[in-house]
Amino acid sequence: MLSERNFIYKRMLNMSVSYCEDKKLWILESKNTSYVIGLDEESNLQNVYWGTKLPYVNDYPTVDFKHGHSSFDAREGFTNLEYPAWGGLLYSEPCLKVTFSDNVRNLSLKYVGYEITENAEDISELRIDLIDSLSYKLQVSLYFRVFKELDIIEKYSKVLNKGENPMTIESIQSGNWYLPKDENYRLTYLTGRWSGETQLKQTILTEGKKIIESRRGTTSPHANPWFALDKGNAEEEHGDVWFGALAWSGNWKIAFELSTFGQLKVTGGINDFDFSWNLKPNSSFITPIFTGGYTEKGFGVASRSMHSYQLKHILPKEHANELRKVIYNSWEATYFDVDAKSQRSLAKKAASIGVEVFVIDDGWFGERNSDKAGLGDWNVNKNKFPEGLTPLIETVNNLGMDFGIWVEPEMVNPDSDLYRKHPDWIYYFPGLPRTEARNQLVLNLARTDVKEYIYNFMDNLLGKNNIKFIKWDMNRHFTEPGWPGVAIEDQKEIWVRHTLSLYEIVERLKQKYPGVVFEACSGGGGRVDLGILRRMDECWPSDNTDAFDRLKIQEGFSFAYLPKAMVAWVTDSPNWLNGRALSLIYRFHSAMMGTLGIGGNLNHWSKEEIEIAIKMISLYKEIRPVVQEGNLYRLLSPRTNNITAVEYTDKKGLEILVFAFLHSSQFGELPKAIYLKGLQATALYKVEGSDELISGTALMKRGIYITLKGDFDSKLIRIKKIESI
C-alpha cells in the first residue's frame, strides 16, 4: 500500500533550497529548474538530478546504490560524486587532490552537516560540510547559491586545514556539473586568438577528456571559461542547454570528461598545471565561483539568463544600473604620439559629436614613446604634457566630458626606471634569461611590495586627477614563473596570488573611488570572464576593430556575456588591421550593438562623416537602454549566413531593434525574410518606415524583409509595440 511516508507527492513548501529527510535529498529549485544532491549510505554526496523542475518531490531520483562493473570499475566510476576527492578507487578528474605532511596522498571526504540560508531578494544558499574520514583533519565546505528567477546556480568550495601540520593542495576545483547519462553531447565553447577572440565552436564529445584552459597566467584570448552543452539538436530558441562559466581571471581549466559508461562530468576551477598551495594549519582556501544553468529553451535563453545574472549580480554595483557612456579613445588616432595638443584637438571634435568620456591611451607617461620603454614609470611625460594632465582634464571637463586614462599596472619594460631600481620585482628564475614579449616583463603581484606599489600609484593617479574612467590593460602572458627568495613549496602559488592581488587592488580602488568606471583589457579580449566582471564594469573584447570581423567576435561574446560589458569602437576605414574599407554607417551599426565608442582619428573625418557621427551617436543615446539592458536575440549568425541579424528588445517589450548586415550579394538575389523573436503574439507593432500595423505573430512567422544591397550593407530597423490604437 502506498503511504505518504514513502511516496511524497507534496511539493516542499515554498523554499528554493530544502532538505528532504525521508529521501536524503537536498533540492535546489529555481523558477524552471532543479539541482538535486543526495546522500548515500556511505555518507557520500551524489548529484542525482539537474534539469527541468519536476512537480513532486518523489519525482526526483535518489542516490545510486552500490554497484560496480568489475574489479576495475567500482562505484566511484558510475556515481555522480558531487565533490570527488582523489583517493581510493577514483580515477577520473578530482575536485581535490592533497599531499599531507607525512606524504600520504589520499582523501576520503564524508558528509558531516549542512546549513540552509534563505536570503533576501531571489537568492538562497546551501552549505554542506565534509571531512576527511581518514582523520587528516581537513574540512571541505561546499557552497551553493540559487538564483530563483534566473535558473542559475553558483557553486564554490572552501578547504580548511584543521590539523597541526601544513598540507599541499595540488588540485582544487570549484566543483562538478553532471549531465544526464548516455546522451550524445555537443559542446559549444569560445576559442580564438589575439584580434580574433570569442569565436564560437561546436564539437561532439566522445569518450575521454576535452579540456579548455589557460596556462598563461590570465584568462587568455585562446579559450574563454564558458561552455554550453546540448544533445546536438538545440537551437537558439529550443532544446535542452546546460551552460556554465568560471569566475576566474588566472590559470583556469574546465574538463569535459565522458566515461566509457556514458557519464559526462564537467569539472572546473583553478588550473592544476604547475600549481600547488601550501595550506598552513588553521588556514583555508576558497575556490572561484563556478556558475551553472539549465534551460529547455535553447541557446538564446541560456545567453539571456547569463546577461540578466551579470546585470543583477555580477557587474560592480556602483555602475551596474547606469547606462554606459559613449567613449572616445585616441589609441588608433595617435598611438604613442599622444600629447596635450593632439588630445585637446581630438577632445574638441569628440565633444562636438556627442562623446561623453574622453580616454587617452598608452604613451602618456615615463619615456613611453613606443612599446620599448617606460612601462612601470607612472609619472606624466613632461615633453608630451608640460603642465601635467590637469589642463587637458580641465579642457575635457569644460567640454562636458569625463576624462579617462589607460594603464598597464602589471607590467614593466626592462628599459624603465622601475626595472632598473627593482629588477627582482618580476617573475624570474635566477640565472635564466627573462623572456620578453612586446618588450615587457610581468611584475610579481604575489609580492606585497609590488602590490602596494601598484595600488599606491593608482591611488595617486586617481586621487590627484579628476579621472572617471580607467582602461586597465595587460599585454603579455607569463613566463619563468619563479619567485626567488620564497620557500620552494610556496612558489607555485603565484598563479593564484597574482590574480588575487589584482582583484584586491581593483576592489580597494573601487571602494575609494566609486565614481570611476573600469574597463578590462588584455591586448583586446584576453581577460573577459565573470571574475573580472565582478570587479570591472566593462571589457574591451578585441583589438580587431574591423566592423565585419567584429560581428563574429561580438556574437561569440554575446553567448556568454552581456552587451553592456561589450565595448565597441567606430574606427577609421580602411581598417588598420586588415585594410578592409567599410561605410561609416556600417561601422556605427556594428559598434552600436554593445557599448558604443569612437576610436578613429576625428581630425581626418570629413564634414559629412562628422555629420553622420553626430546623427548616429544621438540615435545610439536613444536606443542604448534597449541595447545595454534589454533582451538579445540572435536571428541570423555571421558564422552560417550571408546576412547577420541581431534583435534587441527592452525588458517591457515595447521597443524592438533589428541590426542587419549583408556580407556580399549576387545580383538578382531576392531579399531574405528575417524572423523576429520574443514578441507578443497578438500585440500590434509598427515597423519604422511603414504605416501598417502588424502582429507579433506576423513579425515572428512571416518575418520582415530588409533591403540590403551590394557588399557590406547594413540597416538598423526600429519597431515599436502599439500599446493602444
Ligand code: DGJ
Ligand atoms: C592593447 C589594447 O588592446 C589597445 O587598445 C591599446 O590600449 C594598446 N594595448 C596600447 O598599448
